[in-house]
Amino acid sequence: MPVPWFLLSLALGRNPVVLSLERVVGPQDTARCSPGLSCHLWDGDVLCLPGSLVSAPGPVLVPTRLQTELVLRCHEETDCDLCVRVAVHLAVHGYWEDPEDEEKFRRAADPELEEPRNASLQAHIVLSFQAYPTAHCVLLEVQVPAALVQPGQSVGSIVFDCFEAALGAEVQIWSYTQPRYQKELNLTQQLPALPWLNVSADGEDVRLVLDVSEEQRFGLSLYWNQDQGPIKPWWHSNLTGPQTITLNHTDLVPCLCIQVWPLEPDSVRTSICPFREDPRAHRNLWRAARLQLLPSRGWRLDAPCSLPAEATLCWQALDGGPCLPLVPPLPRENVTVNKVLEFPLRKGHPNVCVQVSTWEKLQMQECLWADSLGPLKDDMLLVETRGPQDNGSLCALEPSGCTPLLSRASTRAARLGEQLLQDVQSGQCLQLWDSDLGALWACPMDKYIHQRWALVWLACLLLAAVLFLLLLLKMNPVKGWLRLLKENIRAGGECEQERGGGPPPAGRAWASSRPSRSVLSHSGLPEPRGSAPLLRRR
Template sequence: MQAVGLGLFLLLMPRVGLRAPPDSVSCSQGLSCWLLEADVLCSPGAVGLASGPVLVPTQMRMESVLHCAAASDCSPCVKVELQLAVLGPQEEVAGEGVRDGAGMDALRHRDSGPLRSWVLLSVQTYPSSRCVALEVQLPRTLARPNHTVGSLWFHCFEAVLRGELHVTSYTSPRYREVLSQTHRVPDCSWPAARAAIRLCQVPRLHLSVGPEHIVVQLQDVPAGQNFTMWFYWNQTSGLKGLRTEKGPQNYSLPSAQLLPCLCLQVWPDIPDPPRTSRCPFTQDPMAWTRLWAQAQLKLRRTAGRLSCSVLVPCAVPAELVPCWRLKRAGPCHELPHLRQALTLPTLHEFGTLQPHPNLCVQVWSGGRVQLMQCLLEGAMQGQPADLLLMETRDPQGNMLLCAMERGTCVPLASSTCMGVAVGALEQQLRRDVQAGQCLQVWDAEGSVVGTGWACSLEKYLRAHWVLAWMGGLLSTFCILLLLLLKKENLKGWLKMLKEDYSSGGVLRGRRALILYSPDHAGFERLVSTLACALTRLQLAVSVEMWSRAELCAIGPMQWFHAQRLRVLQEGGTVVLLFSRGAVARCMEWLLWKQGERLPRDDPYSAFSASLNCVLPDFLAGKAGGQYLVACFEDLLRPADIPELFRTVPIFTLPSQLPTFLLALAGTAAGREQKSSLKKHSLWIGVSLQRAIRECQLQKPDGHCPAQASALPGSGQAPMGAKSEAGELPPAMGST
């Protein structure tokens, strides 16, 4: 059977016209192998039964190697490895198929020669195919039935970069299934090919960015080789070519074209060349700055709806964020659930929004606002200082209203961003919404939060001040009536009034900034009582509760910096009015360590923002002459104030009101002024005691107990409570 197979194999016609590199065959120890024919016609044929032991390939593996005519003139080819095993005689059994026969003792026949096998390797690739014939022998003494006896290597089949080869292997005649495998040749990124294959010897690109031009230089250019350079923008709509250069090795582009999507591609001037591409500016900050400087955001009003489009040279990851801005220079508060991913080029529509002067659209990218445009900038007619309300319904169908502030819906009872308690106007606002006197800017249909209404606060503010004036006049009338009933008290009050205004006021020309923690409404009323009493003495007082509109417009940090600078420039005083909440906030900052999570903070509290500047002044010993510390003795013990703040005078109110007022008056106060301040302290003390009792009578959840307990760690905060690095914790407010 083997002789017949060999005779048929030798009669196969060799193929002519295919050029192949020199081939070689090698095998492992114990095996002998030869290359019989490098290019023959072959066919696997049908599977036959082995009448005796035969040598067959059982596994195939391929790898890409280089075939080199010279040191730097190589071409890719594929090396094939076959593992060989001994297959014993076989027989067919009815119902069981083919199994090993009983003639395995033939391996030990003393007169038998070596096992001999003819192996065919066939390769198919576009556009040609090839088949080689190999002979392999194994001494019978080394044969182990059904065990691998060694390996055979064929070097090698010619290939091309990025090419694909399909190789099959079998014996002639064939005794088992055909081994088949597909192998893909790598491209010029293959490390072994870069220096050995001419096609892969692409020059390096060196970039020099100047103020007006970008210079691209080709380096390590192979001798006698010409290259083409292509500059293009990689956009979502496809590649946009800028220019193509040939011949020289230095190229120049205007710096205005240096954008994140600017790419370069270079290839040699040969048929079907490999190309090398680079996009070196994707992480360049200057390229991103130049990109957003060239981008444009355009708002449109189409059929009563708001839409926008973004013109940008490159595809960028960004989001469109609608927001509501009360003032031209104020912050723009995001409207929830309306963000859209930016897709180019597309017209984006906000179907639930009606155009309004307070509406703006921002483009967010890289964690910051890159572009913003408001309808007010387009000279749209309307009232630009409206309050945005959100209408929802409870399960019973009742109307619920809340104010949109800082990207969330705030209950009207807590909204004071316009300088007026909006909760007091809830019934009027509800009636105006139901009567259609507010402008609808947010449709409930398609919205996940409700219906938005823009209501003008102008009439509410006017009515608010009219009521305030009427209340003030009524209060003045009641006070005068009470004083008339007590003639002696009236004389004393008139005398003090004469002292205040005939002499220009006891504290006229002095200025003070009162910093406090707004723990609750009762404590704020107590602070307001103290501030109003000081204002009657013509002390210029700055306090957070009287500047809520300005604080919301510019932010707490900017408000505090402006007030502190003015007070200190005019020789005034910054008063730190401590409460339990203020002590807790200071202790969090003083005990903060590097690497720990920052303390929780209210970004709209002036006291929390002021800690960024107040604490460094105390730690540096610069607080003397600029700061005073005070507390209400029935609400907080002086011992609970952190030790760091004891470097300046501490006053307990109202018992130490006379010395507190003298400290505010400064060293220039004369004898008469000091005497007048002592008399005023009696009247101010009575007002403070009344406000303190009201605070103490609140419910337990009012956080205003009759006697404040000592806070953990109070009075024991180290003077230099800093981070381990010796620095203050980072600022928690916006700078």
């Protein structure tokens, strides 16, 4: 990226002498050698594969030391990028075993030469450069005259211009030969960074202290740096230094990054992501994650950052309890946030839910299709397992496990096993999943619930009839008393008639009064008032 002079002064120190960086003009990479050597830079990148160690056939050129230097690659007068120049120092490794081998090696190196002393030693040197998230490898070809080939002696160096890098980046450089005659050299270097931004704690909140000179105008941006897709800006403002900004701890997520740059042309932006290991940021990330329903069988997990999570399907029964993992288990999906995912189901069902977990810990669960397909249903999930000879078996997924339909277990699925098997064969169950290994069926249980309630009502009616009959049996004494009362009233009426027309026959009066005494003596009830005149008359 372009580097203005005042940014380099901030990055490399206040001494103006530091600004005298060498400038490389032109966008092309180049290579040059120390006097006496000849070198060539191969076009294009090469594979960064060192390969295995091999034995040297005699004296060979190998890298012995790496040296780096910061330079500027300028496309125009004010359009410059920071670049890492790499110098590889070379030496001769190995010895001749005998003069005949030396003669063969020299003639093999250049068969057109008649004199062996004019033969040259050739080597292919690989430079590998890594600065997250980029990697770049180049191939350098070097030739050394035979006069300089002295085993164990340095022969010079080759300089490569140059690997572009950003301020504050950590770069790693490797060098080895092809084929590889010895262990590769490596060098790690931390490039200078702009000391503008400092992050500190303020209780539960976070303070961003921007050490910018007075009246210096700069831009500040907060963004979410996602592994997939472009960065997502969150907040941006143009400010005047110095500044102290406070962030709420609830806004912290692991991928929240801060970018600062001066409001001048071709300025370098300094970026840091200081909350990658913050426990609060990881908790906030899961709170901000949302499962979103998409038509049919699609769904998506929206989150500001990438999540190391897996998603599986489970079956949620209407009566509550834990969500039962589907058996046989469907493939576990690695969650890619903000991307549409689809499970291999033929049909959707409101009882099918999605569980998102990380490191075997359940983070969230949603029955995604309940909004479009209605509330949970009292359906029974049947699991069909198919064998190699087309012999299959059916079991019902219950909290105690997968219960075989034709079993003597005391579960609902076992009691209704034959009826459920007939429902599957008659097409009354919904097929959710089908493969060579088996299938999943959702069988409605409504009709069995209606039958159960009908039996309950019938039992209630039978109980009421029995109670009524018992009540009638308990009321026999009451019936006797009422019958006696009726007879006494009738007898009283006859007595009134006899007062006016003469006494009734003696036998008739005795017959009418005798049953009354008998009933009264057995029932234990008080005598009715209507019987008193009859007794007095006697």
